[in-house]
Structures are given as structure tokens and as C-alpha cells.
């Protein structure tokens with residue numbers, strides 16, 4: 583079911599500082615920041631030869647990453663995103679297996695303009711899993 587690793591996401595307290603770190607210290611090319619109010623974050627992407635790094639900071643009052651950053655103020659790896667061929671079929675199969683699909687269970691459009699879903703970290707070895715329609 584899961585395919586390519588689309589991205590590894592790092593939650594950060596200061597997106598500007600993290601962008602400068604990746605750009606200036608690690609020589610990475612970083613996309614301009616993009617506010618994603620429907621997801622409660624602002625994100626940038628670093629395109630690597632074999633995957634992407636997503637840097638995200640909270641946006642708005644009820645950001646889903648606020649509690650994560652409260653626990654880890656300097657930031658940390660937040661989630662991994664796998665691509666799936668059919669996100670609705672994947673969702674239904676996961677729900678049938680007892681996995682918790684977060685939110686309403688309906689995919690939202692993610693940063694790449696594709697439907698995405700999230701699976702509870704407690705069901706996947708303490709790792710928040712994002713699925714993105716390939």
C-alpha cells in the first residue's frame with residue numbers, strides 16, 4: 583500500500599531561522615514560506631535528490647503542532663509522509679484494521695495540492711504518519 587517517502591517533516595519554533603540554517607549552513611534550496619491555514623501551519627520544503635524535508639511552524643491559535651512544540655521547544659521530527667496510489671482505499675483498509683485516521687476521516691488538500699490524511703502516532707510506533715495521494 584505505502585509507496586515513496588514523500589517527505590519527512592520537522593516542526594520548528596521559528597521557520598525563518600530554520601530556513602536560514604538549512605539554506606546557509608546546509609546549503610539547501612528552500613521554497614518560500616506558504617501559509618496553510620486549513621492545517622494550522624506555515625511550511626517550506628527542501629527538495630532533496632531522494633525525498634523532501636518539510637519545515638513547519640504553527641499558524642493561528644489552534645495549530646495541531648502547538649502541543650508538540652510545547653513539549654519540544656527547539657523542535658523535532660514531527661511526521662513522515664508516504665505516498666499511496668488510492669488514499670480512500672488506503673483509509674478504508676486502515677480503518678478496517680483498527681488504525682485511527684485523524685480529523686474527520688476525509689482527506690484534506692495538503693501542501694502539494696493533493697489529498698492527505700494523518701494516522702495516530704500511537705498506532706504506528708510513536709510516529710505520526712501522513713498519507714498523500716500519489
Ligand SMILES: CC[C@H](C(=O)O)C(=O)SCCNC(=O)CCNC(=O)[C@H](O)C(C)(C)COP(=O)(O)OP(=O)(O)OC[C@H]1O[C@@H](n2cnc3c(N)ncnc32)[C@H](O)[C@@H]1OP(=O)(O)O
Nearest residue numbers: 618621646649650660684692693694698700703708709710
Ligand atoms: C499543509 C499540510 C502539510 C502537508 O505535508 O501537506 C502537513 O504536513 S500539515 C502537519 C500538521 N498537521 C497535523 O499534524 C495533523 C495531524 N496531527 C494531529 O491531529 C495532532 O497533532 C495529534 C492528534 C497527532 C496530536 O495532537 P496533540 O499533540 O494536541 O495531542 P496529544 O498531546 O494528546 O498527543 C497524543 C499523544 O501523541 C503524542 N504525539 C503528538 N504529536 C506527535 C508526533 N508528531 N509524533 C509522535 N507522537 C506525537 C503525544 O506525545 C501524546 O503522547 P503521550 O504519550 O500520550 O503523551
Ligand SMILES: [Co+2]
Nearest residue numbers: 591636663712
Ligand atoms: Co506533511
